[in-house]
Amino acid sequence: xxxxxxxxxxxxxxxxxxLTESVPAGDxxxxxxxxxxxxxxxxxxxxxxxxxxxxxxxNRLFDKFQFDxxxxxAGEGSVDAVERDPILGRLSIVQGAENLASxxxxxxxxxxxxxxxxxxxxxxxxxxxxxxxxxxxxxxQLKREAEIVFLESDDRCSVVRPILMYGWPLHGQRTNPVAxxxxxxxxxxxxxxxxxxxxxPLYNIHCxxxxxxxxxxxxxxxxxxxxxxxLNRYELAVATAKAFRLxxxxxxxxxxxxxxxxxxxxxxxxxxxxxxxxxLGMQPLSLNEGLKRMAANES
Ligand SMILES: NC(=O)c1ccc[n+]([C@@H]2O[C@H](COP(=O)([O-])OP(=O)(O)OC[C@H]3O[C@@H](n4cnc5c(N)ncnc54)[C@H](OP(=O)(O)O)[C@@H]3O)[C@@H](O)[C@H]2O)c1
Numbered sequence: 272x273x274x275x276x277x278x279x280x281x282x283x284x285x286x287x288x289x290l291t292e293s294v295p296a297g298d299x300x301x302x303x304x305x306x307x308x309x310x311x312x313x314x315x316x317x318x319x320x321x322x323x324x325x326x327x328x329x330n331r332l333f334d335k336f337q338f339d340x341x342x343x344x345a346g347e348g349s350v351d352a353v354e355r356d357p358i359l360g361r362l363s364i365v366q367g368a369e370n371l372a373s374x375x376x377x378x379x380x381x382x383x384x385x386x387x388x389x390x391x392x393x394x395x396x397x398x399x400x401x402x403x404x405x406x407x408x409x410x411x412q413l414k415r416e417a418e419i420v421f422l423e424s425d426d427r428c429s430v431v432r433p434i435l436m437y438g439w440p441l442h443g444q445r446t447n448p449v450a451x452x453x454x455x456x457x458x459x460x461x462x463x464x465x466x467x468x469x470x471x472p473l474y475n476i477h478c479x480x481x482x483x484x485x486x487x488x489x490x491x492x493x494x495x496x497x498x499x500x501x502l503n504r505y506e507l508a509v510a511t512a513k514a515f516r517l518x519x520x521x522x523x524x525x526x527x528x529x530x531x532x533x534x535x536x537x538x539x540x541x542x543x544x545x546x547x548x549x550x551l552g553m554q555p556l557s558l559n560e561g562l563k564r565m566a567a568n569e570s
Contacts, residue, residue: 351534470541474556
């Protein structure tokens with residue numbers, strides 16, 4: 272029996288892919304990206320080419336499918352790309368949110384918006400959902416605006432904030448510190464990692480599992496998702512090298528001043544995950560467990 276018809280935007284991204292590969296039994300997902308995604312189809316899944324910044328295109332999509340739920344994970348995810356091109360950043364993040372919020376409301380679809388830890392300054396960790404948002408980067412500011420668009424549009428809306436995610440990206444999609452470390456070390460390349468940016472990183476598939484619980488339990492409001500292990504980016508790279516049996520000596524420890532041209536990053540956005548545990552009944556995954564699952568999941 273078909274339960275829900277779900278729109279997943281950003282379906283080929285790190286999170287979107289994890290969502291589309293773990294669709295709850297009986298539900299149907301329509302995945303949306305701007306790119307060509309043929310060859311990536313199974314029976315629970317259908318891909319459409321739709322740019323979420325194009326209101327007419329989003330309207331046509333909603334006219335074609337009766338969505339019960341919208342998981343909005345599409346948009347520019349690179350902090351530096353948004354800083355370089357603020358107009359494109361606003362279009363991608365805020366215009367996309369406005370289109371999806373208004374059209375979802377018109378059609379009665381419940382929204383789960385995927386936000387970010389970049390809404391915080393990094394000075395007051397660990398962060399609960401109630402902590403004040405004080406973004407350092409334009410990316411964080413635009414994500415905060417998008418959160419407000421959704422929360423003001425429908426009080427059933429959920430805003431999920433994943434912290435730094437790791438997992439296998441699709442070829443051609445944005446990488447992440449763990450996948451990057453593995454590829455560099457496998458190529459015997461030295462890499463520099465900062466020792467002053469702290470998080471409790473989240474395995475992308477565990478993030479997807481938690482989002483399906485948010486949907487199933489219809490948890491409104493803001494929800495933080497993170498792993499159990501707090502560490503800095505250098506330590507993350509070393510743990511990755513060990514988990515994948517690669518050479519940690521190729522990883523050099525630097526601080527953020529080594530990368531002066533990068534957009535400002537919050538230093539410590541470690542999340543509290545009490546709400547995830549209480550409302551979703553899920554325990555955060557340790558880094559070792561997440562890396563083990565990732566290694567077993569390599570295709
Ligand atoms: N990765 C992290 O560590 C992290 C941490 C915190 C929060 N987040 C948030 O989590 C969400 C998902 O992140 P991610 O890392 O999975 O993203 P990602 O890997 O960068 O992928 C972005 C996805 O969005 C699609 N997309 C981009 N612009 C689009 C548009 N205008 N219309 C339709 N599709 C579009 C891309 O495909 P095309 O290019 O083919 O369109 C791709 O499928 C984002 O909202 C991000 O802010 C991510």
